[in-house]
Amino acid sequence: MSTVLICCYSKSGNTQAMAHILADAVKAAGGDVVSKSAQDTTNDDLKAADAIAIGSPDYFSYPAGYVKVIFDEALSIKSLLSGRPGLCFSSHGGGARIKKPFEELMKSIGLKLVAPCVLSQEAPAGETVDEIRKAGAALVKAIGK
Numbered sequence: 353m354s355t356v357l358i359c360c361y362s363k364s365g366n367t368q369a370m371a372h373i374l375a376d377a378v379k380a381a382g383g384d385v386v387s388k389s390a391q392d393t394t395n396d397d398l399k400a401a402d403a404i405a406i407g408s409p410d411y412f413s414y415p416a417g418y419v420k421v422i423f424d425e426a427l428s429i430k431s432l433l434s435g436r437p438g439l440c441f442s443s444h445g446g447g448a449r450i451k452k453p454f455e456e457l458m459k460s461i462g463l464k465l466v467a468p469c470v471l472s473q474e475a476p477a478g479e480t481v482d483e484i485r486k487a488g489a490a491l492v493k494a495i496g497k
């Protein structure tokens with residue numbers, strides 16, 4: 353089984369809603385999902401996953417503090433994570449300037465992005481839901497390549 357870790361922080365539920373859609377898409381593509389809050393995510397969780405998805409609200413054009421801690425800790429295991437499929441996703445209020453720094457953080461810990469950062473203005477709906485589903489399938493497909 354291909355295990356995808358989906359970890360995120362969400363204060364008002366929008367990023368969490370994205371995480372749920374992503375989890376369903378991963379399962380539909382034949383993957384196994386481990387869901388964690390950002391606060392509970394450890395380097396052991398990252399090491400155990402075949403692919404890693406990290407979600408955060410856009411806070412001041414950057415990932416939330418709890419999510420940033422995942423990257424601060426993961427730098428020490430970058431060599432182990434190198435080349436592993438990764439995806440970042442974010443809910444924002446209309447600015448969406450989180451995209452570039454979030455993608456850079458993912459790459460900084462060795463992850464290989466399977467798609468650009470998936471963005472949702474507030475709660476996911478319409479085309480954004482389709483985009484999240486596609487990204488979930490791409491994550492599972494990229495495992496083992």
Ligand SMILES: Cc1cc2nc3c(=O)[nH]c(=O)nc-3n(C[C@H](O)[C@H](O)[C@H](O)COP(=O)(O)O)c2cc1C
Nearest residue numbers: 362363364365366367409410412413443445446447
């Ligand atoms: C402290 C704080 C900072 C924020 N900064 C931004 C921002 O820079 N750009 C933006 O588009 N939205 C910003 N927002 C809006 C949130 O990103 C948006 O409401 C998001 O959907 C919240 O996600 P959540 O429901 O998962 O907590 C901010 C919200 C908060 C609480």
